[in-house]
Amino acid sequence: MKTLTRKEEIISVASLLFKEKGYSAVSMRDIAQAVGMKAASLYNHISSKQEILATLILQVAKEFTTGMEAVVAENNAPLQKIQTIIEMHIDITVNYSEGLAALNNDWMHLEDKDLADFVQMRSDYEENFRQIIKQGIDAGEIQPRHPEVILFSILSTLRTLYLWYQKRGKLDVNVLKKDMVAVFLNGIVNKH
Structure with missing residues (x-):
């Protein structure tokens, strides 16, 4: 199975959060925490929740x-x-x-x-x-x-x-x- 890039991993984790809580209830901080990184570091891989x-x-x-x-x-x-x-x-x-x-x-x-x-x-x-x-x-x-x-x-x-x-x-x-x-x-x- 193919290894996910960091961006793909972030999108994958965010998709699960969106599914569980709904897009509006999920913050970039929630996504960063679920991926195991600081929110500021998330922006090195993704520009916004909207992009995801x-x-x-x-x-x-x-x-x-x-x-x-x-x-x-x-x-x-x-x-x-x-x-x-x-x-x-x-x-x-x-x-x-x-x-x-x-x-x-x-x-x-x-x-x-x-x-x-x-x-x-x-x-x-x-x-x-x-x-x-x-x-x-x-x-x-x-x-x-x-x-x-x-x-x-x-x-x-x-x-x-x-x-x-x-x-x-x-x-x-x-x-x-x-x-x-x-x-x-x-x-x-x-x-x-």
């Missing part, structure tokens, strides 16, 4: 953006694209749970260009997902339900998955992918 937050959130947002761009570029049917998106969310949840906590809970504390960039990435992501859903409805692959309801139903579950996943004791990722895709795409009713 932006690094965390934008890293995760870029993962989602890159993943969605790959899905959109694929020449797959809409249902296959939705399955890929669900699986991507699960992978990001497993690999970036602290960053997801910051993204979901603290994004509004971003400033200036970082905030604008995040809001644009999120908006583009949702619009791409919405268009895939509409394509699925138009192709007859998805029941003719309101696309916003479908989008909300899937994203609200996926956005809070990191909370549930931690409480479950690390359920096997492959089982999680298989079962979540099945529930989202086939529902829970046995069709005899």
Whole structure:
């Protein structure tokens, strides 16, 4: 496993503190203490708490953006694209749970260009997902339900998955992918 740079270690520790207490409740002194250094020394590695937050959130947002761009570029049917998106969310949840906590809970504390960039990435992501859903409805692959309801139903579950996943004791990722895709795409009713 790769050794973290001091800056990466600071960001990692800060992400845990943000997740536990919330961005607003964490000070640079708290971060320095958790890393085991003096607050003044922290500034040799990081310029501000805002830089840490932006690094965390934008890293995760870029993962989602890159993943969605790959899905959109694929020449797959809409249902296959939705399955890929669900699986991507699960992978990001497993690999970036602290960053997801910051993204979901603290994004509004971003400033200036970082905030604008995040809001644009999120908006583009949702619009791409919405268009895939509409394509699925138009192709007859998805029941003719309101696309916003479908989008909300899937994203609200996926956005809070990191909370549930931690409480479950690390359920096997492959089982999680298989079962979540099945529930989202086939529902829970046995069709005899």
